[in-house]
Amino acid sequence: MTLADSFEKPDCTLDHMAELADWAWEADTHLNITAISEGIYQQLGWQDTDVLGHQLLNLPRASLLPASGPEVLQERFRHLKRVRVMFLEANHSDGHSLLYSINAAPRFDELGKYVGYRGIATRMPPQAAAGVILESFEQELADKLGMEYFHQLVKALANILEMDHVFVGRLFGESLDKVETLSFWSDGDWRDNFLYELEHTPCSKAVYSEMCMYTEGVAEHFPKDEHLIRLQVESYLASPLHSRTGDVVGLLVCMSRQPLPKTAHLLDAFALIAERAAAELERLGVEEKLRQERRTLEQAQKITGFGAWRYDIHNDELMLSEVARQLLPLTAKQIAQPQDVLQYLPQEYQTPLQQFWESLMQGGDSTTITFPLQLEHSAIRWFQVIASAETDVLTGELTRVSGVVKDISDERASQQQLRLLTEAVAQSSNAISITDLDGTIIYVNPTFTEMTGFSTAEAIGQQTSILKSGLTPLATYQQLWSNVTSGRAWHGELNNRRKNGDLYWANTLISPLRDTDGRVCNYLSVQEDISVRKQQEERLLHQAHHDTLTDLPNRLLAFDRLSLSLKHSRRFNHQLSLLFIDLDNFKQVNDSLGHDAGDQLLVKVARRLQSTLRDGDTVARLGGDEFLVILESANANAAELGAKRIKQVLAAPMSIDSRELVTTASIGITQYPADGETPEVLMRNADAAMYKAKASGKNTFRFYTQAMNDESQRRLEVETELRRALARDEIQLVYQPIVEMDTKRIIGAEALARWTNGRLGVVSPVDFIPLAEELGLIVDIGDWIIQEAAASCQQWLEVTPEFLMAINISPRQLRDSILKRSLKTAMQDHQVDCHHLMLEVTEGVLVDNVDAALAYLSDLSAEGIQLAIDDFGTGYSSLSYLKTFPFNRLKIDRSFVGDVLKDSEGETLVRVMVDLAHKFGMTVVAEGVESESQYRFLRSIGVDSFQGYYFSPPLSAVEFSRLLQSNLASAN
Numbered sequence: 001m002t003l004a005d006s007f008e009k010p011d012c013t014l015d016h017m018a019e020l021a022d023w024a025w026e027a028d029t030h031l032n033i034t035a036i037s038e039g040i041y042q043q044l045g046w047q048d049t050d051v052l053g054h055q056l057l058n059l060p061r062a063s064l065l066p067a068s069g070p071e072v073l074q075e076r077f078r079h080l081k082r083v084r085v086m087f088l089e090a091n092h093s094d095g096h097s098l099l100y101s102i103n104a105a106p107r108f109d110e111l112g113k114y115v116g117y118r119g120i121a122t123r124m125p126p127q128a129a130a131g132v133i134l135e136s137f138e139q140e141l142a143d144k145l146g147m148e149y150f151h152q153l154v155k156a157l158a159n160i161l162e163m164d165h166v167f168v169g170r171l172f173g174e175s176l177d178k179v180e181t182l183s184f185w186s187d188g189d190w191r192d193n194f195l196y197e198l199e200h201t202p203c204s205k206a207v208y209s210e211m212c213m214y215t216e217g218v219a220e221h222f223p224k225d226e227h228l229i230r231l232q233v234e235s236y237l238a239s240p241l242h243s244r245t246g247d248v249v250g251l252l253v254c255m256s257r258q259p260l261p262k263t264a265h266l267l268d269a270f271a272l273i274a275e276r277a278a279a280e281l282e283r284l285g286v287e288e289k290l291r292q293e294r295r296t297l298e299q300a301q302k303i304t305g306f307g308a309w310r311y312d313i314h315n316d317e318l319m320l321s322e323v324a325r326q327l328l329p330l331t332a333k334q335i336a337q338p339q340d341v342l343q344y345l346p347q348e349y350q351t352p353l354q355q356f357w358e359s360l361m362q363g364g365d366s367t368t369i370t371f372p373l374q375l376e377h378s379a380i381r382w383f384q385v386i387a388s389a390e391t392d393v394l395t396g397e398l399t400r401v402s403g404v405v406k407d408i409s410d411e412r413a414s415q416q417q418l419r420l421l422t423e424a425v426a427q428s429s430n431a432i433s434i435t436d437l438d439g440t441i442i443y444v445n446p447t448f449t450e451m452t453g454f455s456t457a458e459a460i461g462q463q464t465s466i467l468k469s470g471l472t473p474l475a476t477y478q479q480l481w482s483n484v485t486s487g488r489a490w491h492g493e494l495n496n497r498r499k500n501g502d503l504y505w506a507n508t509l510i511s512p513l514r515d516t517d518g519r520v521c522n523y524l525s526v527q528e529d530i531s532v533r534k535q536q537e538e539r540l541l542h543q544a545h546h547d548t549l550t551d552l553p554n555r556l557l558a559f560d561r562l563s564l565s566l567k568h569s570r571r572f573n574h575q576l577s578l579l580f581i582d583l584d585n586f587k588q589v590n591d592s593l594g595h596d597a598g599d600q601l602l603v604k605v606a607r608r609l610q611s612t613l614r615d616g617d618t619v620a621r622l623g624g625d626e627f628l629v630i631l632e633s634a635n636a637n638a639a640e641l642g643a644k645r646i647k648q649v650l651a652a653p654m655s656i657d658s659r660e661l662v663t664t665a666s667i668g669i670t671q672y673p674a675d676g677e678t679p680e681v682l683m684r685n686a687d688a689a690m691y692k693a694k695a696s697g698k699n700t701f702r703f704y705t706q707a708m709n710d711e712s713q714r715r716l717e718v719e720t721e722l723r724r725a726l727a728r729d730e731i732q733l734v735y736q737p738i739v740e741m742d743t744k745r746i747i748g749a750e751a752l753a754r755w756t757n758g759r760l761g762v763v764s765p766v767d768f769i770p771l772a773e774e775l776g777l778i779v780d781i782g783d784w785i786i787q788e789a790a791a792s793c794q795q796w797l798e799v800t801p802e803f804l805m806a807i808n809i810s811p812r813q814l815r816d817s818i819l820k821r822s823l824k825t826a827m828q829d830h831q832v833d834c835h836h837l838m839l840e841v842t843e844g845v846l847v848d849n850v851d852a853a854l855a856y857l858s859d860l861s862a863e864g865i866q867l868a869i870d871d872f873g874t875g876y877s878s879l880s881y882l883k884t885f886p887f888n889r890l891k892i893d894r895s896f897v898g899d900v901l902k903d904s905e906g907e908t909l910v911r912v913m914v915d916l917a918h919k920f921g922m923t924v925v926a927e928g929v930e931s932e933s934q935y936r937f938l939r940s941i942g943v944d945s946f947q948g949y950y951f952s953p954p955l956s957a958v959e960f961s962r963l964l965q966s967n968l969a970s971a972n
Contacts, residue, residue: 014118021120022100026107028116031056031077043123045093056104056117062090063162080106080114088121099124147182149280154185157254157273165231165255168241168277169196171248176207179251182281186231200224206238207248211271213237216259228255235260237267239274243282250281306386306404311338313400327383327407328373338401344373356385360401363389370408382409431506431527434513437520439464451506451529453499464525469497480510484523487512493530505534547621549599550606558620558628562679565618565630569672576632576672577639580686581609581646583625584664584698589656597656601663604656608649612642628683636671636703643667643701664699666690675704715771721757722768722777726784731755733788734954736947737963738806738925741939746967748804749796750840750947751789752954753781769810778810783822790826792957793836799964806838806868814841814856823865834864840891842870854885861886868925872913882920890917892943894928900937911941918942 014035017024023039032055040046050061057064057073064073064087076083086102104119154166165186169179181193198204202222206212214221218236219228227233233255241250252274307324311317318338320328328341338357342350349371356369366388372380387403425432431448435441444459452459452467459466472495483490489511496506506527513522545557553561562578569576583605590598602625609619609627618630631642646667653660668689676682689704696702725731735749755763772778786807793805813819827834839860841853861867868889869882882890892913899906917924926938929948938946952963 017118017120021103021122024118024120025051025056026116026118027056029114031117034116040121043092043098044090059088059090062088064088077117082106083117083119087124147284150183150277151190153252153273153277153280154183155190157252157270158185158188161237161254161270163237163254163256164258165233166253168250168252168281170250170281171207176248177204179203182250196227201227202236203238203251203253206251206253207240209240211237211239211267211274213260213267218255231255232257234258237270239270241274241278241281243278249285250278252277306406308402308404309338310400310402313398324405327405341373345371346374356387360387360389361398363391363398380409381407382412384408429528431525431529433459433464433525433527435464435523435525437522439523442522448527451498451504451527452496458499467494467496469495469503471495471503484510484512484520487520493534494527496527504529504531506530547606550603550621552606552610552627553618553620555620555622558618558622558630559679559683561618561620562628562630562682565632566672566677566679566682569633570677574633575635576630577634577636577642578670578672578682578686579629579631579639579643579646579701580668580670580683580690581627581629581665582667582690582694584666584694586625586663589661589663593657593659597659600656601654601661604654605650605663608652609646612645612649628686634671639669639671639703640701643669647699647701666694666698667701668693668704669701670704718760718763718768719771719775721760722755722771722775725755725757726780730757731781731784732956733785733792734956735792735960736954737952737960737967738804738945738947739951740945741935741943743971744951744967745971746800746964747802747945748806748838749792749960750806750808751785751792752808753785754954773810773812776812778812779818782810782813783818786822786826787829790830790832790837792960793832794830795957796961796964797832797836799961799968804836804838804866805832806840808840808870811842814853820860823860835866838866838868838889840868840870858886861888882916882922887920887922889925890922891925891927894948897926897928897934897938897948898930901933907937910938914942 014024014026014037018037018039021039022043023037025033025037025040026035027033032053033051034053036051040051044050044061046061051059054060073083073086083102083104086104088100088102089097090100091097100121101124102119102121104117107115107118109115150168153168157163157166165184167181167184169181171179177198179196179198181196184191184193196203198207200222202212202214202218202225214236216235219225219233222228228236235256235258236253237255237260238251238253240248241252243249252270254270307327308321309324310319312319342353345353353369353371356367359367366386368384368386370382370384372382374380384406385403387401389398390400390402391397392399425445428445428447431451432443432445433441433448434443441459441462441464444454444456448459449455454462454466476492476494480490480492489509491509494506494508495503497503507530508528509526511524511526512520513524515521545554545560546552547554565576568574583601586598586601589601602621605627606619606621609629613619613629614632616632618628620628620630622628629642629646631639634642646665650663650665653662655661668686668691670676670682670686670689672682675685685704689702693700693702732754734752734754736752737746738748738750739745740747753765753769755765755768757763769778772781789805789807793803796803809819823834823837826832827837841857857867866888867886868891869885869887870891871893872890890913892910896906896910896913900910901907914924923944924942926943926946927948929935929938929946929950931950934948935946935950955963
């Protein structure tokens with residue numbers, strides 16, 4: 001009777017089934033064991049309490065192997081199906097374990113009602129048990145690879161072998177003294193991987209043995225192993241993992257807190273599992289190596305820009321690497337074969353690519369082609385393809401074509417840019433050269449050869465020193481090399497020499513050139529020929545520092561040279577003399593002969609002054625007819641000799657416009673350090689000395705003295721105070737009566753300006769009137785005098801209806817249109833008729849510009865204003881003045897009046913003046929009458945009126961009013 005027949009018979013007893021196996025069992029509908037044969041007690045040493053009443057699938061001292069599939073078994077039991085293979089691992093009471101194969105079938109009563117299951121257990125031999133364990137293990141890891149395999153491996157081992165800790169690790173280090181865990185299962189979960197030093201651990205022994213096992217007390221054998229102590233390990237099982245070449249590459253380690261069961265099939269299964277783990281570890285290593293090689297290849301493709309491709313001829317399949325797919329963003333439908341790219345090529349490139357492909361398909365050697373592709377929604381890109389055909393070694397048949405592809409669009413653009421740049425350099429108007437770090441020329445452009453005269457062959461290989469002229473300062477080259485050798489550009493100007501010896505100026509920029517590593521490898525020089533510009537700059541500089549008429553240094557350059565001379569004199573303790581020269585009566589030349597003649601005279605004077613100089617001395621034109629001479633290392637004697645030489649050379653007649661002219665000069669001399677130590681002080685003092693020479697009669701020279709400085713300081717002080725005199729009401733008018741000679745009746749007054757200053761006191765008109773003229777203040781002062789005099793005239797006209805107000809007019813006022821406006825305004829403001837005003841004009845006014853003065857005075861006379869010629873006979877007297885100008889009165893200067901009683905010549909001269917004035921229809925006024933005898937004589941010769949202290953000094957307006965009232969009362 002078979003086992004199947006026994007299961008199907010309801011009357012088959014438990015003992016009868018036990019005869020067919022090692023032991024038999026029965027279970028109720030809940031699979032709780034209700035009966036079991038004696039064999040289980042004999043083989044496992046169990047008690048009834050270890051089995052009866054417990055569920056078959058969850059016995060206390062036994063467990064189902066994973067290979068049995070608990071879920072599958074539950075499903076079969078639920079549907080009352082036969083269970084032919086179920087593996088139960090049972091632990092003997094002495095500690096070792098046995099593996100049983102269980103067969104089971106549902107059982108029914110006589111009425112066919114399901115009442116539970118029955119079955120038998122057959123002990124499996126160790127070798128078969130190991131196979132079952134291994135099969136169960138493989139089912140757990142059937143589809144796992146790599147790290148996932150190792151994760152499931154440690155978990156499955158822990159479950160199947162009932163281990164607390166399991167890890168698989170990879171050995172490394174020169175002496176295999178370290179293990180790095182790949183997966184670590186501990187106490188029912190995966191833990192972080194760790195690095196394990198093998199010294200003083202059981203793993204160090206496991207590396208060099210087929211299997212290392214400690215069933216108990218392993219921590220006592222290796223007291224220095226911190227992991228064993230920390231994990232409370234009691235038993236240890238480990239196997240080395242070998243590669244196919246026999247090298248130890250890893251470890252598989254199981255550890256438990258309980259003693260290790262004494263089970264032969266466990267060790268056999270562990271050995272088989274270790275072999276499988278070693279194979280997977282080696283496969284993982286090979287796979288990692290392949291991945292690394294693939295990554296290296298992909299990285300190389302990314303770095304080089306080349307993407308790999310292969311065309312399998314037999315399978316008609318084109319394969320592209322990731323880089324190639326990125327370079328050619330086309331789908332498999334768009335480019336299934338290499339020839340498919342033809343549709344994206346411009347027409348002129350299709351035939352060459354077709355020929356390229358046909359050559360490869362005929363087994364041609366490695367070849368290269370470049371072509372553009374017009375991909376959708378993108379610009380044209382250029383590609384380079386390198387390919388070769390591969391043949392079968394045995395048959396010689398063409399099997400595949402492989403190669404690489406690279407996008408060279410940027411390279412082509414760079415090459416094009418480089419070509420343009422090269423052409424631009426060649427066509428540049430600047431001379432461009434490149435040298436190595438030693439200054440040896442390795443490249444020159446055509447402009448360089450044109451500029452320097454050296455051909456390309458002559459220049460290349462030569463040092464840049466072939467352009468040196470020796471005129472560029474050494475410091476310039478030192479700065480140049482300091483810059484470029486430190487990696488900085490240098491910009492400046494070099495005075496170079498051409499091949500033919502001609503000099504030229506080059507505006508030069510020298511820049512370091514760097515290689516791809518950032519190191520300076522060459523120097524680039526760009527030169528612009530600026531010789532013409534330098535010449536223009538020199539001309540402009542010369543013009544800026546030299547007088548355009550005489551080509552002598554001008555005031556600016558003279559000041560600079562004087563500053564340098566003073567520094568030199570100060571350094572070597574030398575004296576220095578400065579001569580300030582002003583031509584005498586130069587204005588008369590301009591007025592009489594014209595400015596062209598004056599310019600010719602200045603040029604000749606400049607040449608003669610230069611002829612008197614020694615080497616190192618300087619003559620400069622300061623402006624107008626003023627010159628300056630700097631005498632280096634010259635004491636007072638040398639300065640005097642220099643001044644005498646100047647007088648001597650100027651004394652010789654000069655031919656100007658066919659006329660012989662003789663000019664003289666007034667010279668002021670100052671010396672360093674006696675008269676000053678700065679250019680400003682020396683020039684000011686020389687100017688003061690020159691004025692002293694001119695005041696001394698001209699055509700002479702004077703050395704500067706402190707008195708001149710005092711006079712100059714006084715003049716400066718007067719000038720400063722005079723500028724504010726009107727604003728401060730410091731200028732007042734006094735009036736000197738004009739008296740009728742016969743009746744001594746007051747017929748008018750001369751308005752005279754007086755100035756009293758808080759610091760200076762009373763300042764003489766002789767001092768401040770010429771200064772006001774020079775400073776241009778006379779116009780404002782004159783306008784104020786006219787207003788004040790007109791106001792006084794209006795007041796006194798009420799006393800004497802024929803009253804006449806005399807007002808002095810300066811040359812500057814006569815040249816200014818303000819005078820006419822001032823007169824008109826004053827007459828309107830004060831209701832004074834024009835014939836009550838008389839303007840007194842000196843002869844000097846007429847000399848300055850006869851024609852202009854005549855026109856101006858004629859206009860005033862036509863308006864009814866009376867005119868008087870003042871100080872007649874003291875200046876450049878000319879009878880033509882009396883004839884030409886519309887004068888109403890002639891005033892005899894006090895110097896002639898004082899001489900009338902001293903000698904016959906003075907008497908005769910005054911008689912002539914009176915007679916001439918009367919003949920020209922003018923009345924005569926004598927100034928400065930001081931005595932009764934002078935009065936009687938002047939009356940006797942027909943003088944019409946007089947002024948002077950004989951009658952009255954100048955009076956204030958109040959005093960004059962009293963005198964006028966008294967005079968009028970006496971006359972009546």
